[in-house]
Amino acid sequence: MESMQIGRAKLTWLNGGVTHMDGGAMFGVVPKPLWSKKYPVNDKNQIELRTDPILVELDGKRLVIDSGMGNDKLTDKQKRNFGVKEESNIDRSLDELGLTRGDIDYVLMTHLHFDHACGLTMWDGEQLVPTFPHATIYTSETEWDEMRNPNIRSKNTYWEQNWKPVVEHVHTYDKSIEVLPGLQMVHTSGHSDGHSIILFEDEDETFIHMADIMPTHAHQNVLWALAYDDYPVTSVHEKQKWMGFGYERKAWYVFYHDAHYRALKFNENGEVMNSVKRQTYSYED
Secondary structure (H helix, E strand, O other), X not given: OOEEEEOOEEEEEOOOOEEEEEHHHHHOOOOHHHHOOOOOOOOOOEEEEEOOOEEEEEOOEEEEEOOOOOOOOOOXXXXXXXXXXXXXXXXXXXXXXXXXXXXXXXXXXXXXXHHXXXXXXXXXXXXXXXXXXXXXXXXXXXXXXXXXXXXXXXXXXXXXXXXXXXXXXXXXXXXXXXXXXXXXXXXXXXXXXXXXXXXXXXXXXXXXXOHHHOOOHHHOOOOOOOOOOOOHHHHHHHHHHHHHHHHHHOOEEEOOOEOOEEEEEEOOOOOEEEEEEOOOOOOOO
C-alpha cells in the first residue's frame, strides 16, 4: 500500500476494488485521439478506474475518504457493464496496518454514486449493516437529499441499499464543514448537485481531493469534463477555481480513481513537481 505524509496528515490508499468505464463518457466531448494519449484504453474503449478509499490519520483520528466498491452488491450484469473485475479488500488492507473497520472514526463522502458508496454497507448474513460501525459519515445535505430521492436519471447510481442501513450515522452540511482542524469538505456541485471536494491545509502543506471533478491525472485540463457530470459547466468553473488555488500553494492532488498515480504535486504553472505512483499488487495468496 502506498502511504505519504502531508503536514500532520498521513495518507494510505486501501484496496477498494476497480471498475472499467467507457473512456468516451469519462472524457466527455474530448476526442479520443487527445485523451487516449494521456490515459490508457483497452479494446472495449474502457479505462481502468480504481475505487480505492484513502485512509487519513490525523490528530489521533482515522478517516476514510469514500468507501470503495464493497462486496456482493452488484449483479453479474452490472459487474460486466461496469468492468468490475475486483471488489473491495478493505479488511485485508486495514489488517496490514493493524486496524479494523471499527477503528474508523469518520467517513468523508465526496458524493454518493454507487462506485463511491457501495462500500458504506456490507452483508451480515442476509442483512445489510454499516461497514464502519463506529464512524460518522459526512456528506453534503444536497447529496444526501438526492441519494434518498433520486430523479429519473440519478436513480441508476443512488441505491437504497447504500443509504438505508447508515441513516443514523450520517451528518450533513450546507456549503462546507471543518471535520478536524485544517481539514474541510467543500460543496462544489458539478459532477453531481451535491458533489464536494476535500481540502487539507497545515501551514505550508496542502492536499486537495477533487473527487470526480478531476478523477484522474489525465483530467487536469479544466475544460475536460465528464459526460457523467450533471452540471458540466459548474465542474469546469469549480475545477478552474481549485486548480488555481492548488497551483499557487503547490498543493498535492490525491486520487480515488486513478489507476496510475496516487498523488501529484503541481507548481504555479501547473507542471508536475512530484508524484506518488500506484504500485500494482495482488492479494491472491
